[in-house]
Amino acid sequence: MARKKRGIGKIEGFSIHFLSYSDIKNLGTTERIKKILNIVLGNNILIFQGRLRPDEETRLIEDTMAMIGHVSNFKGIELAVVPRNNEKSIFGKAREKIANAISGGDLGAITIIGPATIVKEIKKDPKKIELLLNK
Amino acid sequence: MVIKIFKGFIGRVISNIFKNKKKIKLGFYGPPNAGKTSLANRICKDFTGEEIGSVSKVPHETRNVQFKEIEISYKGKTMIFKMVDTPGIATKIDYEEFLKYKLKKKDAKKRAKEATQGVIESIKWLDDMDIVVVVLDSTENPYNQVNITIIGNLVARKIPVLIVANKIDLKKADIKKIEAAFPEYDVVGISARYGHNLEEFYESIFKLSKKI
Numbered sequence: 001m002a003r004k005k006r007g008i009g010k011i012e013g014f015s016i017h018f019l020s021y022s023d024i025k026n027l028g029t030t031e032r033i034k035k036i037l038n039i040v041l042g043n044n045i046l047i048f049q050g051r052l053r054p055d056e057e058t059r060l061i062e063d064t065m066a067m068i069g070h071v072s073n074f075k076g077i078e079l080a081v082v083p084r085n086n087e088k089s090i091f092g093k094a095r096e097k098i099a100n101a102i103s104g105g106d107l108g109a110i111t112i113i114g115p116a117t118i119v120k121e122i123k124k125d126p127k128k129i130e131l132l133l134n135k
Numbered sequence: 136m137v138i139k140i141f142k143g144f145i146g147r148v149i150s151n152i153f154k155n156k157k158k159i160k161l162g163f164y165g166p167p168n169a170g171k172t173s174l175a176n177r178i179c180k181d182f183t184g185e186e187i188g189s190v191s192k193v194p195h196e197t198r199n200v201q202f203k204e205i206e207i208s209y210k211g212k213t214m215i216f217k218m219v220d221t222p223g224i225a226t227k228i229d230y231e232e233f234l235k236y237k238l239k240k241k242d243a244k245k246r247a248k249e250a251t252q253g254v255i256e257s258i259k260w261l262d263d264m265d266i267v268v269v270v271l272d273s274t275e276n277p278y279n280q281v282n283i284t285i286i287g288n289l290v291a292r293k294i295p296v297l298i299v300a301n302k303i304d305l306k307k308a309d310i311k312k313i314e315a316a317f318p319e320y321d322v323v324g325i326s327a328r329y330g331h332n333l334e335e336f337y338e339s340i341f342k343l344s345k346k347i
Contacts, residue, residue, distance in 0.1 A: 054287035058258045061226055061284070065251040068228055076227025079280045116227035124278040126315075
C-alpha cells in the first residue's frame with residue numbers, strides 16, 4: 001500500500017495535454033475553440049504555447065457558457081494566460097510586435113485552460129502561477 | 136414683442152441643442168459581485184432618485200442587461216448617459232455555489248442557467264458601448280483572466296476604459312495592486328456602498344467622454 005506523503009494525495013481522473021502553437025496556428029477561430037473545448041471536455045488540463053486573441057477569449061467564454069447545463073457535469077473552465085516578460089523600451093516593444101506579426105501570434109505566452117470540475121482556481125500574480133485542484 | 140420672439144427663438148435653439156445631444160452609452164463591466172449594479176444604482180440615485188437594479192450577496196444577481204437614461208451634471212457641465220449595467224462575466228458557473236446561500240436546488244439551477252445566458256448577453260453588448268467602466272473588487276486578486284479578457288477586448292475595439300477599484304471601505308482593499316496590474320489605465324478607488332470618492336469618478340467619466 002502506498003504511503004501517503006505529506007501534503008500530496010493521489011490525484012486521478014485527468015491528464016495534462018500540451019499543444020504547440022503550430023497545432024492551432026492554421027485553424028480558424030471556430031475550429032480553435034472547438035479543439036480547445038474538446039480537450040477540456042475530455043477532463044484534460046490544456047497547456048498551449050501562445051495565447052488566443054481577445055475576441056477568441058470572449059468566444060471561448062461564450063461557447064463555454066452555452067455548454068454549461070447541456071453537457072453533463074460540465075461547470076465551465078478555469079483560464080489563465082502567462083504573458084511573456086513585457087518589454088518596457090520602445091525598441092523592445094517594436095521588436096516584440098514584429099516577432100508576433102511574423103509568427104502570427106504571441107509565442108512567448110503560455111495559456112492554461114482546465115475544466116472547473118478539476119481545476120478549482122488558477123492563482124496568478126505577476127511572478128508566479130498556482131494551479132489549485134478540486135479535491 | 137421683438138424681445139419675446141428673440142427669447143422664444145433662443146429657447147428653441149437651446150432646446151434643440153439639448154435634444155440632439157448625443158447619448159453616451161456607458162457600460163458597467165466586470166466579474167460577478169464586484170459592485171457594478173451598486174455603482175450604477177449610486178449614480179442613478181444621485182441624479183434621478185431611482186435605482187437601476189437589485190443587489191445581493193449571492194453572485195449573479197444581475198442576469199439581464201439593465202438600462203437607464205440619466206443626465207449627469209458635474210462642475211457646471213451636463214451630459215446625457217445611457218447607463219448599461221451588465222451581468223458579471225465568468226468562465227464557470229456552478230449551481231451548487233448558490234446552495235451555500237440557502238437557495239433551493241430548483242432555484243439555484245434556474246439562477247445558474249440565467250447567469251450563463253447573462254454572460255453571453257454581456258459579451259454581445261461589448262460592441263455597442265461608447266465608454267466602459269470596468270468595476271473590480273479591490274479586495275480580490277486583479278490578475279484574474281476575466282478582467283484581462285474584458286480589458287483586452289475593449290482595447291481591441293478602441294473603447295475608452297476607466298477602471299474602478301470598488302469596496303475601498305473594506306480593510307482588505309488594495310488599490311495599488313490594481314494599479315500595478317493595469318498600469319496603462321486610470322484607476323479610481325471608490326466605495327459604491329457609501330458613495331466615497333464619486334467626485335473623482337465623475338471627473339474621470341467626463342474626461343473620457345471627450346475621447347469619443
